[in-house]
Amino acid sequence: MTRLSIRHETRYDYERPVEFGPHRLLVRPRDSHAIRIVQASLTFSPPGETRWIYDALGNCVCILSPQGSSDSLSIVSELTIERYPAPLSPLRVEDPHTAVPIVYEKSDRAVLAPFIEPISEDPDGVLLAWLRDEAGRTDEPVLDFLLRFNSKIHDAFDYNPRVEEGTQDPALTVATGCGTCRDFAWLMVEGLRRLGYAARFVTGYLHSPAAGAVRGAGATHAWCEVFLPDLGWTEFDPTNGLAESADLIPVAVSRTPEEASPISGAILGDPGHVRLSVHVDVRPADPLAAAA
Numbered sequence: 001m002t003r004l005s006i007r008h009e010t011r012y013d014y015e016r017p018v019e020f021g022p023h024r025l026l027v028r029p030r031d032s033h034a035i036r037i038v039q040a041s042l043t044f045s046p047p048g049e050t051r052w053i054y055d056a057l058g059n060c061v062c063i064l065s066p067q068g069s070s071d072s073l074s075i076v077s078e079l080t081i082e083r084y085p086a087p088l089s090p091l092r093v094e095d096p097h098t099a100v101p102i103v104y105e106k107s108d109r110a111v112l113a114p115f116i117e118p119i120s121e122d123p124d125g126v127l128l129a130w131l132r133d134e135a136g137r138t139d140e141p142v143l144d145f146l147l148r149f150n151s152k153i154h155d156a157f158d159y160n161p162r163v164e165e166g167t168q169d170p171a172l173t174v175a176t177g178c179g180t181c182r183d184f185a186w187l188m189v190e191g192l193r194r195l196g197y198a199a200r201f202v203t204g205y206l207h208s209p210a211a212g213a214v215r216g217a218g219a220t221h222a223w224c225e226v227f228l229p230d231l232g233w234t235e236f237d238p239t240n241g242l243a244e245s246a247d248l249i250p251v252a253v254s255r256t257p258e259e260a261s262p263i264s265g266a267i268l269g270d271p272g273h274v275r276l277s278v279h280v281d282v283r284p285a286d287p288l289a290a291a292a
Contacts, residue, residue: 014267
């Protein structure tokens with residue numbers, strides 16, 4: 001078990017004062033067998049009202065309604081969590097034995113259907129052509145294929161972080177050979193869906209024990225989960241070539257990257273130029289931190 005402290009600060013600065021509609025925050029992980037929240041606080045300016053809900057996928061959502069007008073919006077989430085690792089190496093899939101096609105039980109498939117159907121467009125067949133080259137042998141064991149596919153994205157694509165919101169279409173990522181963590185996660189999700197896998201987009205945080213050893217630290221991170229018989233939802237981070245790593249701290253899952261945005265909402269009025277800054281700090285927590 002690792003105890004971690006997470007500070008996630010988001011700030012919007014506007015050229016002119018605006019008023020605010022409701023904002024949807026995905027900043028708090030859900031307690032599970034892998035994550036226990038010890039302490040949690042949320043501060044924001046301007047002041048407002050909050051209410052907490054679970055959405056249809058079980059994500060913990062804060063609905064924030066800032067009051068009055070302001071030329072800035074600041075939101076700071078501070079967490080102390082305990083992360084329990086679930087290593088992939090001792091596990092194996094008994095059935096099916098091969099990567100493609102994967103076979104789900106009828107009862108599972110009814111639930112997984114929304115995560116099997118591809119969403120993105122590929123009008124020129126760029127993504128499909130790339131997948132045909134990477135799919136490999138039909139007798140390749142499923143975990144071998146997924147680990148190889150995960151590593152292929154990590155090794156073959158250049159990591160270019162960007163501040164601008166939004167996610168590239170997978171076909172564009174393939175065509176340009178570069179992207180950021182959310183682009184690589186979305187490429188893996190949509191690629192696997194086209195091969196018949198149930199896959200979903202995950203957003204959260206990344207613990208980097210060694211400075212500079214991982215890509216995507218210091219900001220929110222994104223990766224892919226794949227549903228496997230006997231294993232359930234299994235994590236793959238193509239940005240860093242990780243699988244079921246304790247350094248991945250999931251906050252929310254979704255069908256699309258847009259649905260997993262850490263902060264989304266509306267402003268009322270003309271803000272003029274908008275400057276966005278996001279800073280995430282994940283570090284070992286004080287072992288004497290009091291339980292909530």
